[in-house]
Amino acid sequence: MDVPPFVWTLTIAGIIGLLAFDFFFHVRKAHTPSVKESAIWSSIYVGIALLFGLGVLVVGGTTMGAEYFAGYVTEEALSVDNLFVFLIIMASFRVPRAYQQKVLLFGIVVSLIARTGFIFLGAALINSFAWVFYLFGLILLITAGNLLKPDSHDEDSDGLVVRLAKRFLPTSQDYDGDKLFTVENGKRVLTPMLLVMVAIGGTDLLFALDSIPAIFGLTQNVYIVFTATAFSLMGLRQLFFLIDGLLDRLIYLAYGLAAILGFIGVKLILHALHQNTLPFVNDGEHVNVVEVSTGVSLTVILGVLVVTVLASIFSAKGKAKNAVSGAKRHAIEYLDLNYETNMAERDKLFARMVREENQIRKLPEKYKRLVHNETEFLDLLRKAHAEHDKAQVRAAQE
Numbered sequence: 001m002d003v004p005p006f007v008w009t010l011t012i013a014g015i016i017g018l019l020a021f022d023f024f025f026h027v028r029k030a031h032t033p034s035v036k037e038s039a040i041w042s043s044i045y046v047g048i049a050l051l052f053g054l055g056v057l058v059v060g061g062t063t064m065g066a067e068y069f070a071g072y073v074t075e076e077a078l079s080v081d082n083l084f085v086f087l088i089i090m091a092s093f094r095v096p097r098a099y100q101q102k103v104l105l106f107g108i109v110v111s112l113i114a115r116t117g118f119i120f121l122g123a124a125l126i127n128s129f130a131w132v133f134y135l136f137g138l139i140l141l142i143t144a145g146n147l148l149k150p151d152s153h154d155e156d157s158d159g160l161v162v163r164l165a166k167r168f169l170p171t172s173q174d175y176d177g178d179k180l181f182t183v184e185n186g187k188r189v190l191t192p193m194l195l196v197m198v199a200i201g202g203t204d205l206l207f208a209l210d211s212i213p214a215i216f217g218l219t220q221n222v223y224i225v226f227t228a229t230a231f232s233l234m235g236l237r238q239l240f241f242l243i244d245g246l247l248d249r250l251i252y253l254a255y256g257l258a259a260i261l262g263f264i265g266v267k268l269i270l271h272a273l274h275q276n277t278l279p280f281v282n283d284g285e286h287v288n289v290v291e292v293s294t295g296v297s298l299t300v301i302l303g304v305l306v307v308t309v310l311a312s313i314f315s316a317k318g319k320a321k322n323a324v325s326g327a328k329r330h331a332i333e334y335l336d337l338n339y340e341t342n343m344a345e346r347d348k349l350f351a352r353m354v355r356e357e358n359q360i361r362k363l364p365e366k367y368k369r370l371v372h373n374e375t376e377f378l379d380l381l382r383k384a385h386a387e388h389d390k391a392q393v394r395a396a397q398e
Contacts (some may be wrong), residue, residue: 003223011223012380015230018048019109024236024383025287027105030178032345034387038242045235052231063294067219070298072226074260075296077305078211079232080250080259085203091195091329094336097345099178104237111204114298115229118212123222133272140265143210147258173197185225210261217271218297248323249312257310260301266291319359320367327356328377331384343391350388357381 026033040266057065086107090100093206125132171190176182180194215225235339273287281287312318330353332345360371 003236004380008223009163011227015079015112015142015234018045018106018234019112023105029099031101032097033238034242035242038238041238042235042242044236045231049231049234052227056227057149059391063226064221066294066298068224068228068293070218071215071224072232073301073305074214075211075229075232077257077260077301078207078214079236079351080239080243082207082283083236083243085207086240088201089196089199089203090378091332093192093199095193095196096175097333099175100240101237103113103193103196103200104179104240107204108233108236110201111208112233114205115145115208115233116226118208119222119225119229121213122216123220123225126216130277131272131274133268136216137265137268137272138219138267139210140211140261144258144262144265147254150386169258206263213268214261216265217268218294224251243255244361251315251321252308252312256304258305263300263304264297267297269317295360316364317367317370319364321370323356323363324361324370324377327353327360328380330356331380334384335380335387343395346391350384353381353384 005175021194027111052070054063054074056068060068086104090103095103122132122136133360171192171194172182175192175193176192180197181188182191183189211229212225215228219225219228270289270291273281273289274291275284330349334349334353
């Protein structure tokens with residue numbers, strides 16, 4: 001189904017409008033969004049994406065609608081996985097909580113621009129060279145294998161983009177609000193805010209190399225690829241603040257995504273064989289193989305995600321890992337006065353840390369090994385308690 005130019009224009013204008021609304025009404029004034037605010041706006045953006053999908057289903061037909069929903073669900077799942085990396089990057093740069101919204105929105109815009117470029121490049125390659133499906137399938141199979149590595153989300157190490165940014169873009173020691181440049185010793189210098197945006201943007205480019213082949217494995221309709229990708233990114237900022245405390249709980253998400261990307265990779269290779277023109281494969285003739293329908297793809301994707309999420313939520317190991325990593329992160333955030341200066345928010349951080357400490361004490365002995373560098377971990381918690389005691393004394397004196 002060909003999409004008229006005016007539909008493209010309206011769609012792009014609508015997406016730009018949503019991004020502008022997000023910036024002027026939520027991000028422009030630095031603040032830490034509440035769970036309620038994040039939940040409401042996450043629901044709104046998901047609702048918009050679903051309503052758009054229903055419109056595609058009514059106007060474009062069952063196949064087009066199924067392709068959109070399969071693409072949207074897959075890209076949304078990959079976006080949630082990306083939040084792990086965003087969390088690690090912002091922790092590495094110690095981004096103040098109130099300014100994280102601006103960093104995330106910048107990352108979303110960069111990601112949308114980068115993925116749009118990759119979408120049209122991918123479409124052009126597919127139209128010109130059928131063998132590109134082999135390449136896309138191979139990329140997804142390699143990515144699926146990488147996701148199975150135990151250190152795929154190692155919070156103690158920086159990624160390549162982060163290391164390069166820190167090395168080649170020297171900045172001031174401290175943040176100056178949410179400014180990208182500041183004056184230090186009479187010289188105009190970069191701030192860590194600009195550095196973290198570069199790191200997020202560069203990481204987004206790497207993510208696009210995985211996500212675009214994945215959605216092209218579900219549909220070759222450029223309009224569906226673009227809209228499913230765009231709507232999966234919209235609301236990602238709110239989703240980060242809604243589930244950042246639960247990200248560590250999704251311990252099996254990487255396995256689920258590996259299964260999905262592996263499935264799509266095989267699907268792409270089967271499609272490439274069906275349209276084969278390579279002379280060294282079946283003498284350049286098409287190979288008569290089974291092709292996976294969009295309906296089957298959507299069923300497999302949803303089924304794998306449901307099983308993965310439920311297994312993670314009810315996993316004892318997931319609860320234990322969430323408590324350990326949460327206590328460590330909240331202690332670090334509480335002690336970092338630049339991270340959160342609002343005392344009410346700092347009290348919430350401390351309360352979360354205490355809850356997680358209580359959960360850790362109740363853990364079976366076999367899960368205690370999840371605490372790496374136990375002495376350092378316990379020392380960190382003691383410092384947080386000591387700082388909280390001092391804060392309470394100061395508050396009582398005032």
